[in-house]
Amino acid sequence: MSAASQLSTISTRPSFPPASQAIGAFARPSQPRDDLAALQSIGTRLRVRRGETIFNEGDAAEYSYRLVSGSVRLCRHRANGRRQIARFLFPGDLFALADLSEHSFTAEAVSDVVLIAYRQRQIAQLSDENPAIRHYFVKQLSRKASEMQHHLMVLGRQTAKERVASFLLALCDRIGSEEDGVIDVLMSRRDMADYLGLTLETVSRSISELKRERLIQAITSRNIKLLDIESLRALADGDEEI
Amino acid sequence: MSAASQLSTISTRPSFPPASQAIGAFARPSQPRDDLAALQSIGTRLRVRRGETIFNEGDAAEYSYRLVSGSVRLCRHRANGRRQIARFLFPGDLFALADLSEHSFTAEAVSDVVLIAYRQRQIAQLSDENPAIRHYFVKQLSRKASEMQHHLMVLGRQTAKERVASFLLALCDRIGSEEDGVIDVLMSRRDMADYLGLTLETVSRSISELKRERLIQAITSRNIKLLDIESLRALADGDEEI
């Protein structure tokens, strides 16, 4: 079923994205140091098309992954059709790193993606042998936990408009183009809604409101420019009155 | 300010709680094996009273902790007074394990608690030297991630009554007395509300509804018996019609 079964054996040496500091839900991953190069030689390159499933919740966790290009969503589906997206992943992110016996979520391609799959046995072995890699992994897990706590605050205590503002800011911090604050929104309104615990209509309405308030500007619906990042941050932080 | 500054140097050999299997937000921690006894000799016993702060978000992370008795809440406070509780901890739980440089949340005592503080340097050293301890830690982090994903689903996609049902079931799995499903609710309605992303009034109303539907029975407001666990689970799982 899942795309993981298409694993080819073409080994690659992917390039890491440029380093950067950012806080928020989608902070860029810290960079592995040179002595972590070992990771780069054991992976298998994999291509997955938009909308396809990489693995399902409950599947045996044979591989961990690093995303090279595009975006992936990690989500849980319920019998009644409700879906919650726990994370969006961007180039450089590792995932399914701590899924011990089986995957605890479903991974689906938001856009066409390229990723590297690492056998978990090899990951574990590398981790046992190499303290630097081990500490790099711990750092990733630590960052992930911090992101998820931020996400809990968003879902538990923010209004619709605040959630959307938080999301756009996090996207901008992570994949926004330098200086001008223009972001390529790879995910649909429904994806955003399922990440933010809203309906797609409410997401759309919140975006329209932000446009009317001149805090953002939409070139197209998937290409948004943040006009007033200060006010957006004040909004996302829930400050009373801007 | 924080109670961590009261660290005494009385070393202890705490007993681990009995083993058990449970799923849900508050699953019991997996048991360290005998060869993890090393952990038990390096900690410092600490007593904190109800309502007191153990450490604040942003504090330098000198220690990791294991809870011996009582309950602790991990939360984030915002300028506007909004609070989100990310986890409740129960006896046997480790916390602040992956806080690398500074704590990413505030820890407060829900009830009078006893805990063991471990210097992070010692934790790191133990982890580097001892693969069994390392794997135990990874397992804890993995379980925590799974719990948090469940929590995200609750906050993002469940109604008030479903959230309260999920919470009571998780409490029961974790600290409910054997067989009869009676739980000692250590936390206030406000704590529950801040965990579930609701107001305390809505929590109270949801509990009243569950009582009216004979799914639960309240001996006192802090002592609740689950009468129909099957129906509660159906409700928490969001099944259409019971």
Place this chain on the structure above:
DNA sequence: CGCCGTGTTGACCAGTTTCAAGATTGGTGG
């Protein structure tokens, strides 16, 4: 040009919050 997937907008409605008043509970001191 028309179709289909996606996004936007409107009107109405349900669930949750807010504000406010009581009821319980637990602790303290007479």
Place this chain on the structure above:
DNA sequence: CCACCAATCTTGAAACTGGTCAACACGGCG
């Protein structure tokens, strides 16, 4: 042991946010 006080919990009524259902707009592509 009881009375009182403070904190916590419950309940009610009104307001509001976000959800639902439905129509329409837009944009890419055959």
